[in-house]
């Protein structure tokens with residue numbers, strides 16, 4: 001049975017990917033909010049924000065990318081919730097397949113769907129004048145951090161997907177995650193914020209991730225931010241993974 | 254690990270249940286259920302709404318753990334040999350477990366791939382034909398009627414020819430025509446040597462289909478009797 005784990009997971013992932021490709025509106029919806037925020041900030045507020053020598057669209061794109069992921073994973077929870085409700089999970093669980101493959105299929109699909117949304121948002125940012133002289137290694141690092149962040153948030157999304165009582169409950173958890181970049185260094189330098197807000201902004205995960213991505217894309221040194229960012233991502237990933245698996249075992253026992 | 258097939262049968266009855274107990278918190282749903290199902294026969298578990306039929310089926314198909322008792326399916330213990338049990342069974346739950354976004358054919362191919370049968374496409378087409386779904390096969394299941402979903406659900410359970418099949422209230426909510434189609438599918442299964450355990454709320458349905466009927470009431474089997482199916486069946 002273990003030897004079938006990869007094959008079975010691939011088959012199950014093919015199924016959930018079809019759910020994505022047959023409701024492309026979910027990808028559009030995921031991308032539209034961050035794009036709207038980007039338009040607002042660049043063309044309305046951006047002129048009033050002093051970001052030094054960095055153009056505003058270059059400055060805020062990292063935060064926009066994180067918002068894209070945070071809103072994208074609510075559909076992961078939504079798809080998982082649908083499977084729990086529909087009884088198809090029970091069918092899979094009563095079959096001789098590796099049970100964990102059922103969850104991994106959703107996680108891999110979440111990665112693919114989010115990458116598509118991120119590419120869309122990147123495309124719009126390019127049209128709006130985003131430019132980067134970053135080298136291949138920096139781009140790979142950017143991609144790696146975005147994927148790690150997506151994985152961490154996806155495992156968070158698995159928890160409400162498995163435990164929610166209603167479809168609204170399954171996706172409502174993502175609102176605070178979408179909001180978090182606004183109280184960070186994503187849109188305005190934290191130096192302008194009043195004391196307690198600034199303290200929060202500088203110590204929450206988004207700021208270190210945003211600073212790292214921004215450093216990589218604008219070819220500035222990333223300093224210790226990269227380690228703080230990786231530690232946050234890895235920490236969230238491990239904790240969420242453990243809780244998701246506990247919820248999963250509770251649901252299927 | 255061995256993957257049992259319909260041909261590789263362990264000796265003894267297909268299903269063996271002794272002293273099965275299960276509670277949900279304070280609610281004692283099963284209080285010592287005993288029954289046995291001989292290989293190749295149709296067994297009907299009859300009980301009113303809330304009697305515990307679904308609880309029994311979920312325990313037999315390894316989805317739920319028993320509090321006490323011994324349960325063996327195809328010779329394998331559901332608690333300690335769950336993987337072997339799953340390789341021996343197919344479950345058609347009380348509510349159709351089909352993927353609404355996929356087409357009927359894609360649903361069948363999906364299960365065929367997961368069961369590692371050869372030529373998943375050919376198997377899917379053959380089952381679509383057998384269940385009169387060939388024309389609907391390319392349509393998304395979301396557009397299907399209740400009867401069509403049920404038929405697809407049962408067709409999905411037949412893939413890989415498991416020796417034991419559980420059908421939890423397979424005709425609930427169906428119109429008379431669809432009900433007859435499901436009955437025919439169950440009879441066909443039995444003719445091919447599959448052991449069928451089905452649950453129902455209707456004595457008439459149990460009498461029509463089953464070789465043996467057990468009535469589940471207040472957590473126990475209160476009647477367990479064999480009947481001659483040919484006297485009540487219209488075939």
Ligand SMILES: Nc1ncnc2c1ncn2[C@@H]1O[C@H](COP(=O)(O)OP(=O)(O)O)[C@@H](O)[C@H]1O
Pocket residue numbers: 277280282300301302303304305306307308309
């Ligand atoms: N997960 C559960 N938690 C609490 N009570 C449950 C649960 N599942 C079933 N029950 C209760 O157990 C009893 C038997 O349920 P069930 O096995 O579904 O009966 P049937 O299938 O015969 O209608 C019912 O009273 C039902 O409300």
Ligand SMILES: [Mg+2]
Pocket residue numbers: 306307308347421422
């Ligand atoms: Mg029931």
